Amino acid sequence: MIKADSFSFVLDLSIYFPEVIESHHLASAYDYMLKVLMEDTDKLEIFLSEKLKFIQGVQKSNTLIILSTVNLSAINYRASTQVETL
Template identity: 30%
Template sequence: MDLIDKKLVSLLQANGKLTMKELSSELGLSITPIYERLRRLERSGIIEGYHASVNHKKAGFGFEVFSSVTLESHKAEFLREFEIEISKFSEVMECFHLAGSFDFLLKVLVKDMEEYAEFVNKKLARLNNIRLVQSMMVLKKIKKTSVLPLIDKVSS
């Protein structure tokens, strides 16, 4: 990625609804090179997609929990089985396989504590190979971003 690509991606991270005309104006290039750069960034996988950012609380998912999961066995087939099964749960927004005190960290969004308890008891705890689930309820979100710092704000 050259500096123009980085500026292009930074503009889209700030506002994914910018038109080709607006991007062209911001970058000082005609629409055709902007379009070609975008397609190249998409094909290379640097730009993975476009989506709307939704406020989960306003959408009815006001209870955010991080659940650490420890498995009984760490054999490859058990790890893969867990990954497949956890991917089916709509309550799980993100799942990370970690090294350290526990095996997986889940970011779970639900309506309330009752719905979380139901998720743990009726879905998560019923998976094979679960040894321990520990829950950490989010009290306050201090920072949330998905914007990568691609360009130095001082030099741009």
């Protein structure tokens, strides 16, 4: 959880940490969600334990690992543009 005065704080993270590829301000138990891109879990552990947790305002973190992704908007778009042929 990041307790920061403004969203610009999170935007600044992407300047100092190129691993951060997205940041989202949330209405949840956590204030922000950061999407980071790592080579492997060892690099993720280093980012969390040696970088993120030392940033002023970071009180706790929760990590989710994406195993796979399905782009539903692309599937819905293709389905809506297909024309049935006889």
